[in-house]
Amino acid sequence: MTLITGGFGGIGQTIAQDLAQKGGAKLVLTTRGATGSARVEAAVRQLEELGAEVLAVRAEVTSPEDMRRVVDEARARFGSLDVVMHAAGVTRDALIATKTDDDSWDVLAPKLLGTQALVSALAEHPAKQTVLFSSTSSVIGAAGQADYVAANEYLNAVARSAPAALGQVLAVNWGVWADAGMAARAAGLDRPASDAIVAPVGRPLLDDSQPMPGDASSASSCASKTGSSADTARLRGRR
Numbered sequence: 001m002t003l004i005t006g007g008f009g010g011i012g013q014t015i016a017q018d019l020a021q022k023g024g025a026k027l028v029l030t031t032r033g034a035t036g037s038a039r040v041e042a043a044v045r046q047l048e049e050l051g052a053e054v055l056a057v058r059a060e061v062t063s064p065e066d067m068r069r070v071v072d073e074a075r076a077r078f079g080s081l082d083v084v085m086h087a088a089g090v091t092r093d094a095l096i097a098t099k100t101d102d103d104s105w106d107v108l109a110p111k112l113l114g115t116q117a118l119v120s121a122l123a124e125h126p127a128k129q130t131v132l133f134s135s136t137s138s139v140i141g142a143a144g145q146a147d148y149v150a151a152n153e154y155l156n157a158v159a160r161s162a163p164a165a166l167g168q169v170l171a172v173n174w175g176v177w178a179d180a181g182m183a184a185r186a187a188g189l190d191r192p193a194s195d196a197i198v199a200p201v202g203r204p205l206l207d208d209s210q211p212m213p214g215d216a217s218s219a220s221s222c223a224s225k226t227g228s229s230a231d232t233a234r235l236r237g238r239r
């Protein structure tokens, strides 16, 4: 039996579908939203059609009470809890000077408090194996991600310290997923190609520019026919 926190997110769903396709999957997936929502019901139906048994549980991963309830419900339904995948997480990318404490706490809490809540909920009956969803950001230290880097490095440290409650622990430093999850969503790549905001639009800044006097062939001119040299296509999020 596999418990996935953030199980209705992009990567959580991808992994749940993969497990379902392999056959015999028993899945417990958490969400903070209503388990009766159209989105959650459709996802559960799809997994069941692939042959999985699925229990969707509404839970806040930072709450020790909620995590204990999730573990209890999982054991009551499936008899055991073998693997935990801790995939709950959020980003609030921005430079430190513009971040509020609440922004940073939103990012830190699911990984710090969420992991601690899992350790507490599993203390008496440890999982066999736990996978903590960390990120290459913890190595790269990308701009705007001070809190996200710290949150993921915390997961790496937990994996190194291997608390008994989590069983065999692995922190996976995922790179950017191209077609599902938070990074793809931020880039608009999780939508059908026709809706994508990244559809190529050529090089409008250069196309609209006029050549500098005496430099008819130069592509470096930024003197726009409209009097503006802003790359408006890219400012609108297109490239």
Ligand SMILES: NC(=O)c1ccc[n+]([C@@H]2O[C@H](COP(=O)([O-])OP(=O)(O)OC[C@H]3O[C@@H](n4cnc5c(N)ncnc54)[C@H](OP(=O)(O)O)[C@@H]3O)[C@@H](O)[C@H]2O)c1
Binding pocket: 005, 006, 007, 008, 009, 010, 011, 012, 030, 031, 032, 033, 059, 060, 061, 062, 086, 087, 088, 089, 090, 109, 110, 133, 134, 135, 136, 173, 174, 175, 176, 177, 178, 180, 181, 182, 183, 184
């Ligand atoms: N996508 C990537 O490229 C990438 C790369 C490296 C690492 N990762 C890591 O992989 C994990 C999954 O990412 P993803 O791309 O699948 O993101 P996602 O689509 O945003 O899914 C993450 C899910 O976490 C849940 N969540 C967030 N805060 C929570 C909280 N406090 N309590 C309970 N659930 C909470 C949300 O579920 P509900 O809204 O349903 O509650 C959300 O759907 C994250 O930990 C992320 O840091 C992702």
